Amino acid sequence: MLRKEETLLVLVDVQGKLARIVHESESMIEQLVKLIRGLRMLDVPVVWLEQYPEGLGPTVEEVAQWMTGIQPIRKRSFNACETETFTRAVKATGRRQILVAGIETHICVYQTAIGLQELGYEVQVVADAVSSRTFANKQIGLEKMKAAGISWTSVETALFELMRMAEGDTFKQIIQLLK
Template sequence: MLKGDQTVFVLVDVQGKLARIVHESEKLVKNLTDLIQGLQILNIPIIWVEQYPEGLGPTLEEVSQHLEGMKPIPKLTFDACKNESFIQALKKSGRTQILVAGIEGHICVHQTSMGLHDMGYEVQVVADAISSRTLENKEIGLAKMKAAGMTITSVETALFEIMHSAEGEQFKQLIKLLK
């Protein structure tokens, strides 16, 4: 179970033209924005990475507009764990449970999740908030991560696990968001 005081969210490479051509791109963007806004309601820290932004372009505006005041960490490696700035941000969070979403599921999401898992973090991959150019590649990435011991979750499952209870102002905000 995800715990609010132990969870950090890692957003992986939702950038440029690639983000527009992945399988079910519009659904991905909707689920990511719901997830980001829900995590912000729940005060969960977010670490945001971009793969070679000079070449792939910036994070989609529909997503980045919800990350106001934050800056993405640029990377060249598919596994964000091979980037020192990412590792520093992760350690600074002090969290041990990592929620991961983004693109592509079989490349950067997979390799980053594996890197986090190998470092001893509890990794949960948000299946309805990741994608690849093809459904088959997304499914291959999810299968490999699950086989390696990572938990596969969904936007609503993750948010309600962190919430724990159907009471209070955060719950009301979350319900309004997800309607």
């Protein structure tokens, strides 16, 4: 079960033209925005990654606009854990439960999730907030993570786990967000 004070989101490479051509891209971007907005309402930190932005372009505006106060970490490795700036940023949060979302499921999401798990973190992939260029590759990435012991969750499941209670202003705001 996710705990608000232990959870962190790692947002992986939702950039440029690639973000527009992945399987069901509009739905994935919509789910990512809900997830990020909900987590920010709950004061859950986000570590934001960009793969080779000089070539792939910046994070899509629909997502980037909700990342105020956060700077993306540039990387070249598919497994972000091979980027020291990333591992330091994750460690600095003090969080042990990590949600992973973004693209592509079978490459950077998969390799980063495995890398985090190998570093001892409890990792969950947000299955409705990841994608790949093809549905088959998305499924392959999800299945490989599952086989490695990484749980799947969804945007709604994660947010409701973190809220715990159906009360308060934040609950009301998140319910509106999810409609």
